[in-house]
Amino acid sequence: MGQKNRVNDKRLTKKQVSEIIKAEGKLHQEYTRFFEEKYATGYIKQDKVYELQGDKYLYVFDEKKMAVGGKGDIYPKDYFLKLVRWNQRVRDDYANNRGSSVDHWRFYSKYKFDFIDHVQPMITDLAKKLGVDSAKLDCTYESLGLISIECQQYDSEQLFHEWYDHLVAYVGEVIKKRVNGTWEMNSALAGGIFPFISVNSKYISYMPINVVWKTIGGLEDIDFRKQTANEVRRNALAAKFEKDFGK
Known part of the structure; x- marks a missing residue:
């Protein structure tokens, strides 16, 4: 509790x-x-x-x-x-085998394996769904605060059913800009097929799915900025290890 x-x-x-x-x-x-x-x-x-x-x-x-x-x-x-x-x-x-963030996203995702092909259209659509100026969705941490405020108006089930892919896409774009990364679909790591942000490292993979799952599915107020920053910091140790010991 x-x-x-x-x-x-x-x-x-x-x-x-x-x-x-x-x-x-x-x-x-x-x-x-x-x-x-x-x-x-x-x-x-x-x-x-x-x-x-x-x-x-x-x-x-x-x-x-x-x-x-x-x-x-x-x-x-x-x-x-x-x-x-x-x-x-x-x-x-858990009863329906959705115990992990990836399994959970894959259950609700409308695009699944074709997710990356729809990232930009989904971000445009997200602005319309939230009723915000698309120019304000500039892939900054500040814009995540705006999205958090707007999402507070909806219950988690609606967000999962209707906007899951959209939010993963936008959070991923923010991370991608922050770390100078690229979208990739997992085929080598455990967990099956899922999108992540790559920086061409075997140690580091940024997971926008984790961010959205924790933000919407938790008990605290929606705060995409906080969870996105946590995801970026989560990889800081791996980045330091790679820098010190090489790829």
């Missing part, structure tokens, strides 16, 4: 949880069942969810769980519902 968005600064003690439940907590049967997990060993993890006043939810960890058993956190309703949807999406992805 996310700590950043909880109402309480520190995790609630068992005593605090007990007092809150006694004063105002109402067990939410549906969400409690939703978070129940059954393990191959036969053990059933039974965390509990209580509805509180003021559109908040109390999440209580299974009493049998070491260290945190009986303790809990309080979340605003909007974030808690987002957490429920995220958990459901993760379960669906």
Whole structure:
């Protein structure tokens, strides 16, 4: 469970949880069942969810769980519902063999193997879809901030179903400009066919698919600039290794 968005600064003690439940907590049967997990060993993890006043939810960890058993956190309703949807999406992805960023993209991608041929048209179309001046999509980090703001208006499922390729294309173009790279389709690395940004190195491959997957599929606010910068930095160590020891 996310700590950043909880109402309480520190995790609630068992005593605090007990007092809150006694004063105002109402067990939410549906969400409690939703978070129940059954393990191959036969053990059933039974965390509990209580509805509180003021559109908040109390999440209580299974009493049998070491260290945190009986303790809990309080979340605003909007974030808690987002957490429920995220958990459901993760379960669906793993159940349908979409556990990696590449597998996930390949499931939703409309262009798949022909992706690179459609990069520029997709970027033009992205500007129209977002209702922004195409001149502002200049492949800079700043433009990623603009895209992030516009994408906040849509839920993740719509972005995955309708704009996945478009966003991968634009993030890739930003990275390509940043590192002076080129688009390539993977045929040598593990993971099957997928597009990436190459700088003609066996150690370095920039993955715009990772950026979009993490940005849209996570629990934090959409921030393409942050995740793109992270992807560029991720390769910095590999670049240093290559420089020090050669290709």
